[in-house]
Amino acid sequence: MIKIAEHIYFIEGNNRGSFPFANSMLIRDEQTILFDTGIGIEKLKELKDMVDVVINSHLHPDHMPGNWIFGDKRIMVSEIEFDQCHLKTLARRYVSRELEDNWIEFVKSTTGYRDFQPTDSFYDGEVLVFGEIEVIPVHLPGHTKAHFGFYIPDVDLVFGADIDLTFFGPWYGHRESSIKEFIRSIEDIIRLDPVIYLSGHRKPIFGRWEILEELERYRKVIEERERKILSLVDGSKDVTDLVAVSPIYGKKPYLKDFLDYWEEKMILHHLKELEEKDMVKRNGKWIRLKEV
Ligand SMILES: [Zn+2]
Secondary structure (H helix, E strand, O other): OEEEEOOEEEEOOHHHHOOOOOOEEEEEOOOEEEEOOOOOHHHHHHHOOOOOEEEOOOOOOOOOOOHHHHOOOEEEEEOOOHHHOOHHHHHHHHOOHHHHHHHHHHHHHHHOOOOOOOOEEEOOOOOEEOOOOEEEEEEOOOOOOOOEEEEEHHHOEEEOOOOOOOOOOOOOOOOOOOHHHHHHHHHHHHHHOOOEEEOOOOOOEEOHHHHHHHHHHHHHHHHHHHHHHHHHOOOOEOHHHHHHHOOOOOOOOOOHHHHHHHHHHHHHHHHHHHHHOOOEEEEOEEEEOOOO
16 A cells, blocks of 8 residues: 555555556545445455445456455445446446456456445546545546546545556446546546546556647557558458557457457557548448558
């Protein structure tokens, strides 16, 4: 647990916070609030007695698998996902029919996930008060439709969850994901102009300039992917061929079926964007309409 500011702590997840784990933020004020429960089951058990409220950024299994440990406490989920806290419901949203059962098995075996019941919901812009510290949920869709970050105005801190500023870049591998919304969400964070940035998968970043630079680098990964995909669209490939080239993941040493499925969705989001800009069209295979 690393102290970040008065009342505010950062807890790194197992595997240095990499998937299938994620980092948490902890507020120790009049009440103790834990944001996300993907740090690892053993670490969560150590916090069990201390925590009064759990708040989830979104219902991805690397961010909420340990909610069940806090089954007798308040568990808050956004109003958008409040009625979707079942693995089967989530499998429908996140993977294809054929992959649903494998995905559920993967989630249970790697994250320690068990079912849980949320007690309260929160909404975009609500002011949550737990003592001296006020926390404002900020709807930041794109990654998923219901992805939230949390803003603490007192100390200009943003907990950006899966706007995670990793070197991999933004992840938008679901049907419900959106590149346009993701970019808008990054811009929303830039407007908040935080001086401390916490996220699900990177160590804390401090300083307005450092954070701005990282947000802009992260946003540019989307443009780089677009250019790469455009250069691959040569009239001879359909989406499956593009997935085989793997312009986004590059290599898939594990979970190949899932990663192929998600990469296909990410490529399709790019092709949709390119199609809207009249740069590609589909005629059996994908054809480039502008030179790169
Ligand atoms: Zn996520």
